[in-house]
Amino acid sequence: xxxxxQRILKISILRFDPHDPEDFPHMETFEIEEADGMTLFIALxxxxxxxxxxxxxxxxxxxxxxxxxSMLVNGRPTxxxxxxxxxxxxxxxxxxxxxFELIGDLSIYTGKWMRGLNERIESWIHHKEKELNVDKLEExxxxxxxxxxxxxxxxxxxxxxxxxxxxxQMRPEFLGAVGLNKVARYKLxxxxxxxxxxxxxxxxxxxxxxxxxxxxxxxxxxxKDLPLQSKIAYMRRxxxxxxx
Numbered sequence: 001x002x003x004x005x006q007r008i009l010k011i012s013i014l015r016f017d018p019h020d021p022e023d024f025p026h027m028e029t030f031e032i033e034e035a036d037g038m039t040l041f042i043a044l045x046x047x048x049x050x051x052x053x054x055x056x057x058x059x060x061x062x063x064x065x066x067x068x069x070s071m072l073v074n075g076r077p078t079x080x081x082x083x084x085x086x087x088x089x090x091x092x093x094x095x096x097x098x099x100f101e102l103i104g105d106l107s108i109y110t111g112k113w114m115r116g117l118n119e120r121i122e123s124w125i126h127h128k129e130k131e132l133n134v135d136k137l138e139e140x141x142x143x144x145x146x147x148x149x150x151x152x153x154x155x156x157x158x159x160x161x162x163x164x165x166x167x168x169q170m171r172p173e174f175l176g177a178v179g180l181n182k183v184a185r186y187k188l189x190x191x192x193x194x195x196x197x198x199x200x201x202x203x204x205x206x207x208x209x210x211x212x213x214x215x216x217x218x219x220x221x222x223x224k225d226l227p228l229q230s231k232i233a234y235m236r237r238x239x240x241x242x243x244x
Contacts, residue, residue: 014095040080056105067158077160097163152185161218177218177228184231196242
C-alpha cells in the first residue's frame with residue numbers, strides 16, 4: 001500500500017520591519033511539506049528553522065492560552081497555534097493583526113494597547129473600604145455566578161476581536177468587545193463596590209456600549225468562544241436603565 005502523499009503548502013507572509021528605513025511591506029512565499037496534525041504555529045517554525053530565520057512571529061504557550069500568536073489567516077483574525085493547516089487550502093496568506101503596533105512581520109505589540117484599555121476602564125476590583133482586612137473571610141458566591149464570571153475571565157487579550165471589529169476601524173477610541181467584556185465581568189462581581197452611575201461614566205457613551213454596531217465580528221472570531229455580544233447587550237440594557 002503506497003503512502004499518502006503530503007501536500008505542499010504555499011504560505012505567503014506579509015513581511016515588513018518598521019525599524020528598518022530601507023524596508024517596505026511586501027509579500028514573501030514559502031513552500032513547505034505539510035505534516036499530519038500540523039498547525040500554523042508548527043508551519044511557521046518550520047519556515048524559520050529551514051527557510052528564513054529572520055521571520056518574526058510570537059508564541060509562548062502553543063495551547064491557545066497566551067494569545068501571543070494572533071494574526072490574520074486568509075484575512076481572518078485567529079490564533080496560529082489553534083489553526084490546523086489541514087482545514088486550510090494549500091495557498092495560505094498570513095498578515096499581522098491591524099490596529100496594534102507592529103514589531104515586525106507577524107509580530108505585534110498587543111500589550112501596550114491592552115494596558116491602556118485596562119487603565120482606562122480600571123479593570124480591577126474596587127473596594128470602598130480604606131483598609132483591607134486580610135483576616136476577614138470572603139463572602140460566599142453562588143456557583144452559577146462564579147461560573148459566569150469565570151467564563152468572562154477566559155479572555156486571553158489576543159486582540160482578535162479588536163481586529164475583527166468594524167466599529168473600532170471608524171472610531172479608534174471605541175472600547176471594543178474586549179473592553180466591554182471586562183466591564184461586564186466586574187459589574188457582575190459582587191466584590192466590586194462601584195455603582196451603576198460609576199459604570200455609566202466608563203461605558204455609557206458612543207465609545208462604549210452605545211457605539212457598538214452589532215456586526216458580530218468580535219464573537220465570530222473570538223478563539224475562546226466568549227459570549228461577547230450577549231454581554232454587550234447586557235451592559236447596554238443596564239446603561240439605559242441607569243440613564244433614566
